[in-house]
Amino acid sequence: MHLHLRAGWHGIEKSITAMLVLKSVVRTRIKMITEPDRNWYALYVKSRHEFTVESELRRKEVNTFLPFTRISRQWKDRKKFIDFPLFPGYLFVFIHARPEEYVNVLRTRGVVRLVSSEAGCPAQVSSEEIDSLRLIIESGQSVDIYPHLREGTPVRVRRGPLTGAAGLIVKKLDQYIFVVNLDILGRSVGVKIFADDIESA
Secondary structure (H helix, E strand, O other): OOOHHHHHHHHHHHHHHHHHHHHHHHHHHHHHHHHHEEEEEEEEOOOOOOOHHHHHHHOOOOOEEEOOOEEOOOEEEEEEEEEEOOOEEEEEEEOOOHHHHHHHOOOOOOOEOOEEEOOOOOEEEEEEHHHHHHHHHHHHOOEEEEEEEOOOOOEEEEEOOOOOOOOEEEEOEEEEEEEEOOOOEEEEEEEEEHHEEEEEE
């Protein structure tokens, strides 16, 4: 009889353990589902504070992206290359949509505000825009900044250093320009490209 009781109790223990494990898994999954994903946001900073802010945010372990171009400056006795922000006064942060993370960013020296389309509601920047902009910057090609260009054919680069980048194609005289729009900033970044390097998006 004792053996039967032990066997029965052992089965109950296993059932209870299984229920606790299942409850833990369910809690974990619910937490994963309800936890907001991280998004890109544009950050407006004080004039000439872009690199300082980026450094401070990295120190806080905040994921940042500061697109810049290297330009040459001729001094009296030498030529010097300096890094210049592609969008003066702006950089991007990759954070969760949580008030405490907004505050952590806003309390950084040199930060003015998160760019918002509505008061108190920071506007997300498309990951595709950021990825395409990264490809352009990392390609090392000469870039130009344009006023926002909405006209043009949506395309995707199919080969070369910009493979996978999505944007628009516009024509400037006898050359094609591949353009990535940054909607939240109302700016576009463009590089020269061969027509056979692109395809319809």
